[in-house]
Amino acid sequence: MANTYTDENGKFARGNPGKPRGARNTATKAVEGLLQGEAESLTRKAIDLALEGDTVALRLCLERIAPRRKDTAVQFELPPMECAQDAAEAAQAVLQAVSDGDLTPIEASTVMSLIEQYRRTLEVTEFEMRIQALEMGR
Template identity: 30%
Template sequence: MADETQCAGEMGLTAMNLKPIPIVAPVRADAPRNLSSDGQTYHDPGGRFALGNPGRPFGAKGKHNREMLRQVKELAPKAFQKLCSALDNGERWSVEYILDRVLPQSRTVEFEGATAADVKAALQNGDISTAEAKEMSGTLAKLAEISEITEMRNRLSELEKLLQQPGK
């Protein structure tokens, strides 16, 4: 506590000379207005953002965020080296980190063939839960629809070729 007081005293800050910072600074009459690329201004005469201000484009990063991202990218080699050394030392956190990032969130189930009969057999044997069976059945149904659409397109193109041949 004494160190904090000493630091504040060295800086000349006391409860008596602290003044509130104004939230909105006055705008000079000759100050340039924020013109957009289309030449319009989006400020009212008081310098505040006016209605219809498009603001910053979606996905645009401010100066502070760009700088922080650059600094984080510079740390990447050090972080990777630290992770490798932690793995070499057998530290548990490093192993958990790698496994969390590499393995899928849900458990993995391997099938010899991906058919509805395989899913049914796995469900009956208790190898998968009903939720997993439902998800896999939905995926198989979507794949079947895709293959049917592909087959229909092929048949349609064959019919179009037959119709375009003269004399038939």
């Protein structure tokens, strides 16, 4: 028996037989239907509860006003990287910043990932330049 997932022989249909793009869960649709037109009154109630001292409502309101930052900027001295070998100096600067307390180990790990990606980019660029120089010398 054929359905939206299989053909008349019972084989899976071609393409992606999953949910169509933009399809939403039945429960989600039901909740949205119940909340339709109530956003303003629910928001007002949450604010009133927060002002009365309800800590859960207060946290909900504050998370909407000032959501948690997922990332922060870090500032420290990082030497310029003009060739792949400069990555070693940059890595040393990151380690020094951690030991000085200017960076946390997690921040340093993120910066080191960026340095490594940039080092690879520089390395590939250097290889391309060498190949072009060799090819022009032929």
